[in-house]
Amino acid sequence: MDLLLGAVVLGVLLGCFYAAVSVGLSVSFGLLDVPHVAHPAFLVLASYCVFLLNDRYDIDPLVAGLIITPLFFVFGLVAYRIYYEIFEKRGTDAAVRGIAFFFGIAFIIEVLIILQFGVDQQSVSASYIGKSWRFGEFRIPIRQLVAFAVALGLTSLLALYLSKTFMGRAIRAVAQDEEALRLMGANPVRIKQFAFGIATAVLGMAGALLIIVAPVEPTLDRAYIGRTFCVVVMAGLGSMTGTLVAAIILGVAETIVLTLFGASWAPAISFGMLLAVLAIRPQGLLGR
Amino acid sequence: MTKRSNSIAFWAGVAVFLVAVTAMTQIVRNEYPFFAGYVILQFVVLSVAWSILGGYAGYVNFGTNAFFGVGVYTAVALFKVSGAPLVVQIAAAGVVGMLLGLAVGLLTLRMRGIFFSIATIALAIIIETTVMNWRFVGGAAGIQLQRPPVMEPFDSYVKMLFFVQGVLVVIAVAIARYIQNSRIGRGLQALRDDELAAECTGVPTLKLKLVACMISGGLISAAGAPAAMYLQYADPSSAFNLSYSVSVLAMSLIGGTAHWIGPVLGAILLGTTQQLLAVTISSEVNVLVLGIMLVVFVVAAPKGIIGLLRPRYRLRAGGKT
Numbered sequence: 001m002d003l004l005l006g007a008v009v010l011g012v013l014l015g016c017f018y019a020a021v022s023v024g025l026s027v028s029f030g031l032l033d034v035p036h037v038a039h040p041a042f043l044v045l046a047s048y049c050v051f052l053l054n055d056r057y058d059i060d061p062l063v064a065g066l067i068i069t070p071l072f073f074v075f076g077l078v079a080y081r082i083y084y085e086i087f088e089k090r091g092t093d094a095a096v097r098g099i100a101f102f103f104g105i106a107f108i109i110e111v112l113i114i115l116q117f118g119v120d121q122q123s124v125s126a127s128y129i130g131k132s133w134r135f136g137e138f139r140i141p142i143r144q145l146v147a148f149a150v151a152l153g154l155t156s157l158l159a160l161y162l163s164k165t166f167m168g169r170a171i172r173a174v175a176q177d178e179e180a181l182r183l184m185g186a187n188p189v190r191i192k193q194f195a196f197g198i199a200t201a202v203l204g205m206a207g208a209l210l211i212i213v214a215p216v217e218p219t220l221d222r223a224y225i226g227r228t229f230c231v232v233v234m235a236g237l238g239s240m241t242g243t244l245v246a247a248i249i250l251g252v253a254e255t256i257v258l259t260l261f262g263a264s265w266a267p268a269i270s271f272g273m274l275l276a277v278l279a280i281r282p283q284g285l286l287g288r
Numbered sequence: 289m290t291k292r293s294n295s296i297a298f299w300a301g302v303a304v305f306l307v308a309v310t311a312m313t314q315i316v317r318n319e320y321p322f323f324a325g326y327v328i329l330q331f332v333v334l335s336v337a338w339s340i341l342g343g344y345a346g347y348v349n350f351g352t353n354a355f356f357g358v359g360v361y362t363a364v365a366l367f368k369v370s371g372a373p374l375v376v377q378i379a380a381a382g383v384v385g386m387l388l389g390l391a392v393g394l395l396t397l398r399m400r401g402i403f404f405s406i407a408t409i410a411l412a413i414i415i416e417t418t419v420m421n422w423r424f425v426g427g428a429a430g431i432q433l434q435r436p437p438v439m440e441p442f443d444s445y446v447k448m449l450f451f452v453q454g455v456l457v458v459i460a461v462a463i464a465r466y467i468q469n470s471r472i473g474r475g476l477q478a479l480r481d482d483e484l485a486a487e488c489t490g491v492p493t494l495k496l497k498l499v500a501c502m503i504s505g506g507l508i509s510a511a512g513a514p515a516a517m518y519l520q521y522a523d524p525s526s527a528f529n530l531s532y533s534v535s536v537l538a539m540s541l542i543g544g545t546a547h548w549i550g551p552v553l554g555a556i557l558l559g560t561t562q563q564l565l566a567v568t569i570s571s572e573v574n575v576l577v578l579g580i581m582l583v584v585f586v587v588a589a590p591k592g593i594i595g596l597l598r599p600r601y602r603l604r605a606g607g608k609t
Contacts, residue, residue, distance in 0.1 A: 029402075035401070035402040035405075037402075037405075086587050096346060096348050096401070097541075097586045097590060098402075099348055099350075099401075099402055099405050100348070100537055100538075100541055100582060100586050101582075101583055101586045101587065103350075103534060103537065103582070104534075104538070104579045104580070104582035104583035104586065105579070105583060106579075107534055107575060107576075107578065107579035107582070108576060108579035108580060108583065110575070110579075111572050111573075111575045111576040111579065112576070114572050115572055115573075115576075222530055225406075225409060226409070226410060226413060229406050233403075233406075264417070264420055264421050264428065265417060265421065267413055267416075267417050268413060268414045268417035268418070271409070271410035271411075271413040271414050272410070272414055274406065274407075274410045275395070275407055275410045275411065275414065278396075278399060278403055278406070278407050278410075279395050279396075279407075
């Protein structure tokens with residue numbers, strides 16, 4: 001019983017971390033309908049940027065995450081502009097070719113990381129990594145707690161931004177009805193571009209969390225395709241509260257299966273849940 | 289050209305191809321061309337099969353690796369249980385692949401676009417995980433296989449596999465060509481362009497999708513079956529490698545999916561390039577080239593090579609040949 005309780009606690013911590021790596025996709029795929037399969041690849045790329053800063057200049061990974069956030073914002077602006085010019089502007093079968101396009105991008109990023117850093121796992125060093133808190137029977141690694149706190153903050157911040165600020169509401173408006181926005185004299189493309197920038201900027205911090213929680217390797221993005229899309233689809237496209245709830249459900253499910261059946265079944269959980277959600281309730285838990 | 293003379297030309301081409309493949313196995317002594325050629329032919333089958341669903345119907349299947357791996361492991365399991373001959377392994381893999389295709393079709397009936405693609409990725413990972421936990425076929429560590437003695441008239445097993453894959457190419461192309469020119473192909477094209485409109489005008493979209501899923505899946509699995517004997521080894525992470533999906537996607541899109549010749553051209557072009565790169569530079573650069581070519585073609589030549597060669601495909605997807 002204690003074991004199960006421990007699994008649930010760890011699962012909640014892990015779940016909040018999953019929320020942080022998925023909120024960006026929740027904006028780009030959930031709100032903007034961009035088939036962003038390269039999202040996890042961008043995430044791993046961010047982790048390697050953090051690794052570089054930490055390894056070269058001994059900067060704390062969280063600070064490094066903050067440093068690369070503006071860079072990723074610009075990166076996102078450029079990426080959306082390219083995607084828009086090539087696909088959305090021309091209209092026809094944007095979805096099919098868009099997926100292929102982002103898959104190609106993901107593979108290119110993967111290989112460039114391999115060519116630069118090799119296939120080995122890389123990790124960062126910081127004072128809070130490697131220690132843990134003891135609560136009687138079970139221990140909680142402090143790195144998990146740090147990731148949990150930052151992830152929760154990041155997700156809440158983005159949710160607040162989308163619901164309270166003018167730009168945030170504009171982003172949600174463009175997701176609801178692009179034409180209406182155009183009739184109001186606003187430029188939907190610019191708003192979407194900005195939103196995509198935000199979605200990518202969040203990855204700077206999320207990438208830092210990813211490498212804090214565990215070492216990263218170049219092909220890690222493949223596992224996170226399942227996790228991030230599972231969370232976003234289960235959440236109901238574009239719902240921030242839903243993203244947090246879905247991510248916690250996934251985190252708890254993963255740790256429970258891990259404790260009961262062992263690590264070899266772990267990869268199937270996120271994808272299994274994703275498939276189940278797609279087949280049974282495609283609009284998600286808190287669908288719009 | 290009339291339909292009849294067209295058919296004659298096609299089957300003459302098939303006959304020439306088969307004679308060439310057979311002659312090559314009898315004349316060429318060096319084994320390397322067969323090692324490389326086998327892989328290229330395999331990708332021709334995979335791409336042609338993929339295009340039946342991905343090209344004609346516009347459903348982008350990212351689970352090519354799922355079907356491929358299922359083919360490999362059907363062959364492995366059969367071989368381990370009864371030492372079944374290669375032909376039986378391939379046929380069984382084809383049947384299992386069709387059943388899997390049916391399951392995928394039923395599960396993803398209402399999904400379109402990216403949701404269908406993600407669902408197929410999910411399925412691939414789930415099946416891979418299951419095979420990893422299946423001790424009988426070696427689990428995550430993989431399994432070594434001993435090739436049975438080679439049959440006449442071939443003097444080495446690889447040459448025989450090369451010939452077998454050549455036959456599979458003919459089967460795949462013949463099926464794809466038949467579908468393209470039949471009611472099925474026209475129905476699939478209709479549902480690709482507008483599923484709702486097709487349904488409203490009486491095209492049995494549901495049935496057609498299931499048929500396309502089954503045929504495409506069965507062919508991919510059949511093409512995967514000989515891979516176990518080719519490598520004399522099978523392990524889940526290489527049998528279910530995502531790069532199969534991306535390669536096949538890239539080959540089909542690069543060639544163009546409106547006509548069966550597109551994936552054939554794409555697979556030959558990209559497959560040969562990959563073989564050359566893997567030998568001369570490294571396998572990482574190989575994947576890089578794959579990614580770049582995929583992006584470049586998707587951006588610059590949406591209809592692929594056949595779109596560049598024959599502008600009429602831009603106006604009218606899928607002609608008669």
